[in-house]
Amino acid sequence: MSESIHEQLIVALQTLLAGIVGDGGVTYWYTTDRILRAAAFYDGCLDPSLGTIYTLVPVRVEAQPLNSSLGIRAFLTVDLALATRFTPDTESPFAQSA
Numbered sequence: 001m002s003e004s005i006h007e008q009l010i011v012a013l014q015t016l017l018a019g020i021v022g023d024g025g026v027t028y029w030y031t032t033d034r035i036l037r038a039a040a041f042y043d044g045c046l047d048p049s050l051g052t053i054y055t056l057v058p059v060r061v062e063a064q065p066l067n068s069s070l071g072i073r074a075f076l077t078v079d080l081a082l083a084t085r086f087t088p089d090t091e092s093p094f095a096q097s098a
Contacts, residue, residue, distance in 0.1 A: 006061050006076045010037065013078065017054045030084050041081040048085070055081040 003011070014035045022031040033050040038057055045055045060077035 005074050006058070009076050010056060010058065010078070013056060013080075017056075022052075030082070041079070045081070046083055050085075052082065052084040055083070057081065 017032055017035050020028050020032045022028050030052040032052055032054060034053045036045055036053065036055045038045055038055050040057055041055045047053060057079040059079050062075040064073045066073055
């Protein structure tokens with residue numbers, strides 16, 4: 001059986017996030033070290049050996065049948081959490097000099 005459209009979207013998001021390379025804030029601040037899927041963001045998602053972790057949390061998956069000739073309308077809501085380590089610790093990460 002083929003993957004659901006929701007699964008295909010999550011995989012596409014993972015692929016997109018995996019390609020992010022930080023360039024000092026011109027386009028992106030952080031390079032992705034890991035992308036996780038989880039039911040919720042919690043401390044177990046963190047890994048002290050990594051710098052930047054994205055966590056995808058599907059929070060709403062819905063499919064509504066349309067009339068029989070049109071098919072199904074599908075919705076997917078995803079929370080995206082970014083965790084990154086700062087060395088040294090800082091309260092103002094974007095104020096740091098490059």
